[in-house]
Amino acid sequence: MMKKNIYQYMLLAMVVLLAACEPKVDDFNPSKGTADFTKFIAIGDSYTAGYTDGALGLRGQQESFSYILGQQLMYVGNESYHQPLVQAEGSVGTTVIDAQGTLNGYFELKVTERGLSPVPSVGNVAILAEDAYDEDNQNFGVPGAKVTHLVAAGYAQANPFFARFASSDVTHVLGDAATANPTFFSCWLAGNDVLSFALAGGVGGIGNGVTDITDAATFESALAAVLNTLTAKGAKGVVGNIPDVSSIPFFTTVPYNAFVIDAATAAALNAKYADYNAAAESVGLPQMVFAEGPNAFVIYDESIPAQLGHRRQATAEDRLLLTAQSEALSWGPTSDPILGNEFVLTKDELSMISTATNQFNAISKELADGFGLAFFDANALMKELSTKGIIIDGHHYTGTFVTGGIFSLDGIHATGRGSAIIANAMIDAINDTYGSTVPRANINDYDMVKFP
Amino acid sequence: MKRIGLFCGLLMLSFQLFAEGYQVNLQGNRQTGMGHTGAGLIMGASSMHFNPGALSLMDKKYDFSLGGSFIFSKNTFHKQSPSMYEAKSDNPMGTPFYFYGATKINDKLAAGLAVTTPYGNSLNWGDDWDGKYLIQDISLRAIFIQPTIAYKITDKLGLGVGFMAVNGDVDLNKALPAQSADGVASVNISGNTWAFGFNAGLSFQANEQLSFGLSYRSKVMVELDEGDADFTVPPSLGGLYPDTKFQSELPMPANITFGVGYQVNEKLLLAVDLQYVEWSAYESLNFDFEAETVPDSHNQRDFENTMIYRLGAEYTLNEKFQFRGGVYYDSTPIPEDLLTPETPGTNKIGMSLGCGYHINDKLSLDASLLYIHGTKREDGYAPTNFYGTYYSNAVIPGIGINYSF
Numbered sequence A: 001m002m003k004k005n006i007y008q009y010m011l012l013a014m015v016v017l018l019a020a021c022e023p024k025v026d027d028f029n030p031s032k033g034t035a036d037f038t039k040f041i042a043i044g045d046s047y048t049a050g051y052t053d054g055a056l057g058l059r060g061q062q063e064s065f066s067y068i069l070g071q072q073l074m075y076v077g078n079e080s081y082h083q084p085l086v087q088a089e090g091s092v093g094t095t096v097i098d099a100q101g102t103l104n105g106y107f108e109l110k111v112t113e114r115g116l117s118p119v120p121s122v123g124n125v126a127i128l129a130e131d132a133y134d135e136d137n138q139n140f141g142v143p144g145a146k147v148t149h150l151v152a153a154g155y156a157q158a159n160p161f162f163a164r165f166a167s168s169d170v171t172h173v174l175g176d177a178a179t180a181n182p183t184f185f186s187c188w189l190a191g192n193d194v195l196s197f198a199l200a201g202g203v204g205g206i207g208n209g210v211t212d213i214t215d216a217a218t219f220e221s222a223l224a225a226v227l228n229t230l231t232a233k234g235a236k237g238v239v240g241n242i243p244d245v246s247s248i249p250f251f252t253t254v255p256y257n258a259f260v261i262d263a264a265t266a267a268a269l270n271a272k273y274a275d276y277n278a279a280a281e282s283v284g285l286p287q288m289v290f291a292e293g294p295n296a297f298v299i300y301d302e303s304i305p306a307q308l309g310h311r312r313q314a315t316a317e318d319r320l321l322l323t324a325q326s327e328a329l330s331w332g333p334t335s336d337p338i339l340g341n342e343f344v345l346t347k348d349e350l351s352m353i354s355t356a357t358n359q360f361n362a363i364s365k366e367l368a369d370g371f372g373l374a375f376f377d378a379n380a381l382m383k384e385l386s387t388k389g390i391i392i393d394g395h396h397y398t399g400t401f402v403t404g405g406i407f408s409l410d411g412i413h414a415t416g417r418g419s420a421i422i423a424n425a426m427i428d429a430i431n432d433t434y435g436s437t438v439p440r441a442n443i444n445d446y447d448m449v450k451f452p
Numbered sequence B: 001m002k003r004i005g006l007f008c009g010l011l012m013l014s015f016q017l018f019a020e021g022y023q024v025n026l027q028g029n030r031q032t033g034m035g036h037t038g039a040g041l042i043m044g045a046s047s048m049h050f051n052p053g054a055l056s057l058m059d060k061k062y063d064f065s066l067g068g069s070f071i072f073s074k075n076t077f078h079k080q081s082p083s084m085y086e087a088k089s090d091n092p093m094g095t096p097f098y099f100y101g102a103t104k105i106n107d108k109l110a111a112g113l114a115v116t117t118p119y120g121n122s123l124n125w126g127d128d129w130d131g132k133y134l135i136q137d138i139s140l141r142a143i144f145i146q147p148t149i150a151y152k153i154t155d156k157l158g159l160g161v162g163f164m165a166v167n168g169d170v171d172l173n174k175a176l177p178a179q180s181a182d183g184v185a186s187v188n189i190s191g192n193t194w195a196f197g198f199n200a201g202l203s204f205q206a207n208e209q210l211s212f213g214l215s216y217r218s219k220v221m222v223e224l225d226e227g228d229a230d231f232t233v234p235p236s237l238g239g240l241y242p243d244t245k246f247q248s249e250l251p252m253p254a255n256i257t258f259g260v261g262y263q264v265n266e267k268l269l270l271a272v273d274l275q276y277v278e279w280s281a282y283e284s285l286n287f288d289f290e291a292e293t294v295p296d297s298h299n300q301r302d303f304e305n306t307m308i309y310r311l312g313a314e315y316t317l318n319e320k321f322q323f324r325g326g327v328y329y330d331s332t333p334i335p336e337d338l339l340t341p342e343t344p345g346t347n348k349i350g351m352s353l354g355c356g357y358h359i360n361d362k363l364s365l366d367a368s369l370l371y372i373h374g375t376k377r378e379d380g381y382a383p384t385n386f387y388g389t390y391y392s393n394a395v396i397p398g399i400g401i402n403y404s405f
Helices: A002-019 A065-076 A125-129 A173-179 A192-199 A216-231 A263-272 A274-282 A323-329 A347-370 A378-387 A416-434 B002-013 B029-033 B044-050 B052-057
Strands: A040-044 A104-112 A115-122 A139-141 A184-188 A236-240 A259-261 A293-295 A298-300 A311-313 A374-376 A390-392 A395-397 B062-069 B072-079 B086-088 B097-104 B109-124 B137-152 B157-180 B183-205 B210-217 B220-232 B244-252 B255-263 B268-277 B284-289 B297-300 B306-316 B321-330 B348-358 B363-381 B386-404
Touching: A040 A065, A040 A173, A065 A139, A065 A184, A065 A416, A139 A173, A173 A216, A184 A216, A192 A347, A216 A236, A216 A347, A236 A347, A236 A416, A259 A263, A263 A274, A347 A374, A374 A416, A378 A416, A395 A416, B029 B044, B029 B062, B029 B306, B029 B321, B029 B348, B029 B363, B029 B386, B044 B052, B044 B062, B044 B097, B044 B109, B044 B137, B044 B157, B044 B183, B044 B386, B052 B109, B052 B137, B052 B157, B052 B183, B052 B210, B062 B363, B072 B109, B137 B220, B157 B220, B157 B244, B183 B244, B220 B284
Parallel strands: A040 A139, A040 A184, A184 A236, A236 A374
Antiparallel strands: A104 A115, A259 A293, A298 A311, A390 A395, B062 B097, B062 B386, B072 B086, B072 B386, B097 B109, B109 B137, B137 B157, B157 B183, B183 B210, B183 B220, B210 B255, B220 B244, B244 B284, B255 B268, B268 B306, B284 B297, B306 B321, B321 B348, B348 B363, B363 B386
């Protein structure tokens, strides 16, 4: 009897063994919840377009957040993600890098005399002249676009990045996007409404100029128009807000006191500003003092009286732009070492930016809720990155320039990994709102800044 | 037996998650066939590992035993939901082995030498898998060389002690979060060193049918003072990450095992073992690098002590053949939120079969087949935020030869 039991037991064990040679794995089943992802489109600015490392090129287009989101949505019904892909070699940005008016291409990290530094490659302007229009297009991201531009007819005539794929030179971005008949969209397009002002160092005011901060009422009506049009046929979507400049490396990398000089230069500057200091004292403004080592930069500040030359030393309450670094390095022995308006955001300008950012973000949230859309809090995400950072799948990401993993070499736009992290934050918002289970992208599959 | 086995299986399946570290319990094919019981049994030379006290009670003048196993293990990782990502490890075959040689010096005294491999780990997730910043592949091996002496205090009571010289060897690769045009950066960590410990055991033959055993194997702290860390990084970072030496240590935890053997009748032998493993010795895995520019790496482990429950049976069919079977339940020492892919432990159920064949009265062969089912575990490593569901199993055939006279 015992013998019989043992044989049975052996048999049982063999069956278990053969059946289980591979561990049995529970499958994950993506589901669409209450949304219809059949036709996804993305509308927005340079982030949506795939701008990275200071330029638009094929590489960035294939690792933008909108591309990654489009791919992930394919698990829940999205049929394709067609983009106005760059056909020419290389990439093109908007910064003039030499006297001949050459535009930059992708920045590349290189070993220079000053150590590792991002160096612009030569851009390919042929990209701006391409005709990438296709009625199947699903990416309506236009580098440089503000929300007000999306509803501006004829915007293609003002922005070659839109002209590349616009259906005509009198259309507007929203019109083309609506023609695509989306069932689902991402709308993250608010960045430039404050960033254009900030990137120009706060040159401008509130208004519709290129470097102005958009007026809040105008912002609201333009965004409402975009969402109204896109949801008119029942489409659902996700809306993003604006990250504060204090969490973007373009505005956080150069310290206000990174003006390093020797003793002789310090003495010369102290002598040069002796008169300034006497005058400043008489009107109760701070004096300028220089010593060997790191000093606060001298900056242009409109609010300082003309008799003091609209200049003062920067404080911890000002923010220097990333471009201040190369500007300071270009100073020779005979230069007047002052950072012009375009290199500095003063305390007052920062206050305008912060007020506008808060207003716009409140409007975005209200409209997203009003239209029943998912909301991507880019501001919160970037704030977390720039303060304690985020640990994902074995790596600690921060908002630090070059090494933080999130921001590309222009200090504003995302790396492939930064884009994937953004896409995943949107996916989380979408899943929360629509009860779907869109799978997240694998962050580690995407690129960070490449070191030489 | 079948009922007991199934019952235990069901009971164990209903336990909550948690796994078994880097211990390898395959130190005798006869014992492996019986669910790796043996602390309460008198099994000749192989007792040096299971309970050196039993060595003094061996009935042959000379006893030699040599064998090994072939571990075919599989691990599957499914990333935390919602994700489509799945990875399967491609583990090299593990080959633990043992050698025991013992002799009775006189009626009271026995001595022997054991060479065993009770700890090890061999796992390869691939260079480009999603957890590459935690681990790409690891090979951990420890060889225990143990001269042993045992003394028969009375005809029923034996005491044995062994000195353990341990050769530890580690080789692992992990990716580093820096990229160049040539790909991702990585580091290879390797080292080999010696460490020492002891074991001791008491064996008590209560009567013809019943035997008891209590065995202790000390912790062995393998301290590596001069390991090699070889970095593969982009050239512009080469100055910060030179190839360098490192210090590290890894404990082989202490074990206390209590076992009972029960000779039901001439044909049937039953065995039960309770093995307590003091995994709490493994608090952290730290690498202190000699080069100042390379940041030291401190990794929380905080393992917890565990108990392994073992049941085994041996049925003697005739003079030539013995059949064996066993089950065990091995709970994981790895606490929640500290589960790494380098040791993706989980509660494990082992089911074994074995047979013995006596070629003649001196020579015999043992074969065993062990199937280990790891219960699925949905967990991860909080310090690096890497979560998912781990699945594992292993099929382990083994063979051994014994010569005694």
